[in-house]
Amino acid sequence: MTTHETLKQIEELQQRCEEYEDLSLKLNWESLRREPGGGGAEWFVTYEDELLVGFIGLYSFGSEIEVCGMVRPGYRRRGIFSSLWKRAQSYIARQGAHNVLLNAPAASKSAVGFLKTLPLAFDHAEYQMKWHEEKADERSAFENKILPDDHVILRPARADEVPLLVALDSAGFGMTPQDAANMYDEFVEEDSNEHIIIELEGQPAGKLRLWTEHHETWIYGFTVDEKLRGRGIGRSALLQTIQREKRSGNGVNLEVALDNPNALRLYESCGFVVTNKQDYLRYVG
Template sequence: MLSKQDWEQIKALQLEVEQADGISLKLNWDMLRERKPGDHYDFVYRENEKITAFLGLYDFASKLELCGLVAPDSRRKGIFRSLLAEALPPERAAAYKEILLNIPAASASGKGFAERLGLEVALTEYQMKFNPEVIGRLAPAPVAVSFRKAKLPDSCLLNRLDMEGFGLTEEEAGQLNDEALKQNETDGADAVMYVIEHDGQDVGKIRVHDDPMENWIYGFVIDPTYRGQGIGRSVLMKMVHEAQAKGSDLFLEVALENERALQLYQSCGFEQIQIQVYYSWRL
């Protein structure tokens, strides 16, 4: 297991790479902070006792996502390939139906690496940020909505919403929500899963990563039965106003292929800031 000092080095390395390349890396720090002793998901390369490369694995039941980085002065030495070989021996890779390598679209070095390996694009994801300059031009929330912290009895609802909204399998949805519900029981957790309520009914779900300077929206979905009533827009307006009251930036992610959601977010004042590309990884 990596030490506190190791994680500090990785954070510093991330900042160095992002500044050098003009990108935003998706290292999922909320998940990294939840790593447990015995987990074998994080791999580093050291030069003169300094971490110069990192690879993180993110397990979503039958799907595995990978994201990593190499210091600018340490590239083109085969370091990242070595980390991949260490992290994904054939027997481990065989346990997953899908393995995706996440690379920021603006990363020339990352794109070159994917091209050299002949990897194909599986999906593209927008990272979006609310523009506070438009707050005065946005229409008010069409309907009243409220949030309540999700609890264990909500498991079936949460799983169904993820299966219907994101095409997850029951196993994938169950694993994700089990972890989220455990985190909900932890005092001071960075991310909280909420059930969205409207007119006395459970109509959706949203997970919010709350930080003093920035908030992130994840896993936002409205039950298909209740779509078209302005509920999604009202949820976003609620999140926008709460973030503004705290002085926090508000971010979210949406798949490029989800045009309906993309249009909703844009109409609510969210603008594209980064694009993440997921490549199908083949050994």
């Protein structure tokens, strides 16, 4: 079976699990579709009678590995995920990861039951949010007012600006410069990601990354230089992005840490609504 065929089966399994529990799984598809070792995820699967029944994905971010998985409804409580987790542990040990985070939807009863069996400590939670035009109207971010700002410009980042992206990520998200740099090892200007520089009056002031699939765009790594915050730069960049994606017929989504109330208020004021909550638990075994 080809990798492409397996990925199609993983996608079908994800859809089945999400429909069954009415939740959203974070499988980082942009990483799944890349080759392992080339910025891609490592993953393991389990079949029964040629049917894909279990999956676990491991996503490396610098010295940290995130883990997410699923088991087909009707095949749970058979030790399938426990077996996948053992395979994942062997891979993690070989990689020498300093931190391991298991990620699961907060609303998933099956995930909560399994996670209780592991030595874990709560690390953080993230909200997944989606832009709704009616909420934007209610909060005074209506279409006619989402106009380009002459002082705040968004433009594609160039490959020679990777050090700038690294510096902004490092400062904005508390990452080590090395971990931030590792995220750009496979920087390609024409890949499925769009790396965007936010400029204020011609000078770099922040950055964000866009990833689009099936007419849904996700905003990641959105940060503004700490020295320039409070001047409406982030709001202008966000509204311009919404306007652009809406013209292209794309939905707009993002993630925000639960402990970042300022960002949450900004997103809500622009019309974003919480659709899902993901819990991240640190493995301490």
